[in-house]
Each structure stands twice: as C-alpha cells, then as structure tokens.
Amino acid sequence: MIISVAAVTVLWIAVLVQFPSHRNVPLRRAAWSTMVLLAAIGTLDLPVVGTRLDAATGLPNLADVAQHVLAITAATLGRYCAEQVIGAPRPRTRWSGWVQATLPAATVAVMLVLFALSPARTHPTDAARYTDFPMQYASHPGVFAYWLIFAVYLGTAFVLISKLAWRYGRRAGRTPLGCGLVLIAAGMVAGLCYLGYATAVVAARAAGVQGSFISTSPGIIQGLFGALIVLVAVGSYLPATGYCPLVRQAALYLSLRRLYPLWAGLCQAVPGIALDPVPVWADRLDPRDLQVRLYRRVIEIRDGYMALTPVAVPGIEDLVQAAAGQHQLRPADQATLAAAVQLELARRAELRGDRPGWAADGGLPRANREFLTGTDLDSEVRLLSTVAVHWTTVSLAAERIERGRLAAHH
Numbered sequence: 001m002i003i004s005v006a007a008v009t010v011l012w013i014a015v016l017v018q019f020p021s022h023r024n025v026p027l028r029r030a031a032w033s034t035m036v037l038l039a040a041i042g043t044l045d046l047p048v049v050g051t052r053l054d055a056a057t058g059l060p061n062l063a064d065v066a067q068h069v070l071a072i073t074a075a076t077l078g079r080y081c082a083e084q085v086i087g088a089p090r091p092r093t094r095w096s097g098w099v100q101a102t103l104p105a106a107t108v109a110v111m112l113v114l115f116a117l118s119p120a121r122t123h124p125t126d127a128a129r130y131t132d133f134p135m136q137y138a139s140h141p142g143v144f145a146y147w148l149i150f151a152v153y154l155g156t157a158f159v160l161i162s163k164l165a166w167r168y169g170r171r172a173g174r175t176p177l178g179c180g181l182v183l184i185a186a187g188m189v190a191g192l193c194y195l196g197y198a199t200a201v202v203a204a205r206a207a208g209v210q211g212s213f214i215s216t217s218p219g220i221i222q223g224l225f226g227a228l229i230v231l232v233a234v235g236s237y238l239p240a241t242g243y244c245p246l247v248r249q250a251a252l253y254l255s256l257r258r259l260y261p262l263w264a265g266l267c268q269a270v271p272g273i274a275l276d277p278v279p280v281w282a283d284r285l286d287p288r289d290l291q292v293r294l295y296r297r298v299i300e301i302r303d304g305y306m307a308l309t310p311v312a313v314p315g316i317e318d319l320v321q322a323a324a325g326q327h328q329l330r331p332a333d334q335a336t337l338a339a340a341v342q343l344e345l346a347r348r349a350e351l352r353g354d355r356p357g358w359a360a361d362g363g364l365p366r367a368n369r370e371f372l373t374g375t376d377l378d379s380e381v382r383l384l385s386t387v388a389v390h391w392t393t394v395s396l397a398a399e400r401i402e403r404g405r406l407a408a409h410h
Contacts, residue, residue, distance in 0.1 A: 007230055011039040033237050037074035038342075042065050042229050045222075047127055060124040061133040065115055068150050075157035076104045078232070082164045107153050114146040116117075129214075131221045138272050139206035147202045151195045154254065162188035173332075176238045176255050177383065183235030187228050194224035200273045208384045224398070232395070252290035255298060255381050256283070258388045266304030269350040273303040291377075298380045308346035313401055316341060323397035324390070333386055337394055340387045344398040 010211045015035050044050050067175045120133040130136040134147040149259030163184045186349060201217045214288030260283055275296065277389050278286075286293075313319065321329055329337065387394060 005046065007226060008039065008042040010318065011035070011042055011229070011233050014233060015039050015119065016352045030077055030084075031236055034074050034077045034081060035233055036101075037070050037077070038229050038233050041070050042226075044070075045225070051127070054124065061115075064120075064125070064132050068111065072104055072108055072150070072153055075154050075161075076160055078184075079164050080151065081155050082161050097107075101362050103153075107149060111146050111149055111325065114142045114149075118142040118146065121139045126172050129218070131218045131225075134202050135198070135205055135214075135217070138202045139208070142295065144202065147199065148174065151199050155195050157193060158188040160215055161185075162192075163197030166176065173382075174386075180235040180238035183231050184237065185235075187235060190227040190231060194221065194228055197221060197224060206270070221265050249290060253287070255292060256294045257383065258385055259297050259301065259381070261391065262384060262388055263304075266301060266345060269347045270304045270307045273300045273307065275300065295377055298377065301384060302380075305343050305346075308343055308350060310339070310342040311345040311349065313345070314399075316401075322395065323400065324393045327393075329390075333390070336383060336386050337390055337397075340394045341397045341401070345401060346393055348402070 015032070044053070044063045045065045053063045054060055074220075118137060120137045120140075120143060123137075125133045125136050134143050134150075137143040138147070165181040165188065166185035169178050169185060172178030172181060197217070198221055201214065201221070202211060260280060262275075264280070267277060317334050320334055320337045322340055324337075
C-alpha cells in the first residue's frame with residue numbers, strides 16, 4: 001500500500017511539473033494527457049480511493065470500470081503519440097482511419113453494456129481475494145466477454161506501441177528520447193504480461209479452478225500493473241526533462257563532471273588549451289555558469305585532440321572490442337572508441353615528447369575527423385561522454401598496443 005501511494009504521488013508530481021511546458025503544444029498535450037490518465041488509473045487502483053468512490057456513488061465496482069475505460073483512452077492516446085513521433089507502421093487508408101477513430105468508443109460502449117448486464121453491477125467484489133471484478137465473476141458470460149474485449153484491445157495497442165518504441169528507441173541511442181522510448185517499450189511488455197496473467201486467472205475462475213494459483217494472483221497482478229504504470233510514466237517524462245530547469249542544470253553538472261578526466265588528461269599533454277585551469281575539487285564544488293563551462297570544456301577538449309597526431313594502428317576496432325571483453329559494443333561506439341584509442345596513444349606520446357609526423361594527406365587526421373561529428377552542444381557532449389563512460393576500455397586497449405609495440409622492438 002505504501003509503495004502504491006508513493007508511486008502514484010510521483011506520477012502526479014511529474015504531471016504537475018510538466019504542465020506549464022505542455023499545455024500549448026498539441027502533441028505534448030496529448031502525451032501529458034496520457035500521463036494524467038495513468039496517474040488517475042493508479043489513484044483509482046488504491047483501495048482507499050476505489051472503495052470510497054463505489055460507496056459514494058452506490059455503484060459497486062465503478063472504480064474498476066472507470067480504470068478500464070481510462071486505460072483504453074490512455075492506450076489510444078499513447079498509440080496516437082507514438083505514431084505522431086515515429087510514424088505509423090503502415091500507410092493509413094480512409095477506412096482504417098475511420099475504424100481507428102471509432103473503435104475506442106465502440107469498445108467502451110460494448111464493455112459498459114456487458115457490465116450493466118452482469119452481476120458485478122449490483123454485487124461488490126471481495127477486494128481481499130480479487131483485484132478486479134472480472135476475476136470474481138468470470139463464470140458469468142457477460143463478464144468473461146467484457147474482460148476478453150478489454151484484454152484484446154489493450155493487448156493490440158501494447159504490441160503496436162512496444163514495436164514502434166523499441167525500434168526507434170534503439171535508433172535514438174542513449175539520449176533522453178531513446179531511453180524514454182525503451183522504457184515505454186518495457187512498460188508495454190509489463191502490460192502484456194499483466195494482461196496475459198490476468199486473462200489466465202479469469203479463464204481459471206471461469207472454469208471453476210481454485211487453489212494457490214488464484215489466491216496468489218492479486219499480488220502478482222498488482223506488481224505487473226504497477227510496473228506498467230511506472231515504466232510508461234517515467235519513459236514519457238524522460239524526453240521532457242530538457243524543459244525542466246532543475247533537471248537541465250543537474251544534467252549539465254553531471255556532464256561537466258563526466259568530461260573532467262578527459263579534459264585534465266589533455267591539459268597535461270597540451271597545457272595551452274585550458275583558458276582557466278581548475279583543480280578537481282573546485283570544479284566539483286562550483287555550481288555557477290554550468291552551460292558556459294560545459295561549452296568551454298567541450299571546445300578545449302576538441303582543441304586538445306586537434307593538437308595531437310593520431311597514431312595509426314591496423315585492426316584497431318578489433319583491439320577495442322577485445323579490450324571491452326564480453327561487453328558487446330555498438331558499431332558507432334566501436335568506431336568512436338577506436339578513434340579515442342588513437343588519440344590516447346598520441347596523448348601518451350606527447351607526454352613522452354615523442355611526436356610523429358602529421359597525416360600524409362595534409363588534412364585533419366582520420367581520428368580527428370571521427371570526433372568532429374557533433375552538430376550541437378548536446379551531440380558533442382554525448383559523443384565525448386561515450387569516450388568517458390568507456391574510458392577503461394580505451395586505456396586498456398592503449399596499454400595493450402603500447403606493450404605489443406615495445407615487445408616487437410625488443
């Protein structure tokens with residue numbers, strides 16, 4: 001109960017925080033409305049709220065029906081947002097557009113009729129043994145049909161959203177949008193598990209099955225349902241973190257600290273790049289001008305790399321993957337880290353006073369060109385953060401290459 005209240009509280013806080021920046025943009029407003037519906041579903045799922053709503057209206061199980069209707073609405077809005085952001089899985093015809101527009105309302109109407117004809121309309125549910133009225137009254141044909149319609153509609157929407165979110169979340173990489181889409185896909189998987197398990201419980205109850213499978217189902221269903229709500233809510237909130245000043249400042253500070261070791265190492269080899277050298281303790285404690293300092297740090301790191309002569313190493317990408325061990329690198333990361341290893345070898349050579357000649361083509365060395373792919377500050381920070389996060393791999397690969405060359409000379 002305490003965990004459920006805490007999760008719902010976090011959801012409502014996220015909803016309120018996002019409201020000022022989302023109310024005037026249609027797509028953001030739709031995404032924000034989806035979060036509002038998720039928070040409302042979580043609130044109605046709290047026993048103290050659902051029970052009081054049923055008692056106040058004199059309609060048993062009204063809270064359950066309200067949750068189901070809100071869930072269908074949220075799934076419809078979620079699918080709309082996913083298709084608007086990353087595209088529909090296939091071109092939409094006039095007929096398919098009409099069906100998609102009317103299907104949610106028709107589904108809700110059929111479910112309300114089935115509920116009105118079922119015993120659940122006049123008899124309350126034993127909340128200690130069942131999470132929803134379909135579990136208790138599954139033997140009634142109307143209730144069983146009610147649940148199947150609900151599960152099929154949500155399940156179809158979950159599958160479509162998860163496929164789109166996973167596909168484009170992987171493409172977006174380790175960005176707020178990419179991480180948010182992957183979390184939404186994970187939430188959809190949790191939702192499918194919830195629907196599958198709950199449908200199995202409803203079918204078992206319809207067949208008259210009793211025992212531990214039924215008695216332990218409330219806890220499992222609540223856990224899967226909670227995972228669905230939280231994952232989707234966090235995934236929907238992540239892409240909007242850039243609009244929250246506090247979150248933006250925290251992200252700038254973390255990026256500044258993450259890039260400090262790269263910057264400090266380059267300052268040792270190329271002291272002239274630092275406009276205002278600062279010790280690590282001062283950099284850690286200073287909260288001022290974070291964006292300006294991060295912008296300057298990225299430029300100074302770039303200046304340091306431009307001052308180095310990358311060392312050519314045949315088969316360097318294979319060496320980088322070998323240094324990473326069992327961690328499989330993405331192709332883009334592998335190329336970035338290969339360039340970083342070349343530049344790390346050049347930095348070490350600079351510290352030893354050993355400076356080989358420039359590239360034969362007279363232009364920028366290849367490793368430097370690999371590092372000049374950012375289009376703005378955020379993309380530059382992501383590129384350099386990849387090097388910082390995998391610095392152990394970069395250092396290990398550079399050490400192995402240096403040991404191999406030393407052994408070859410002897």
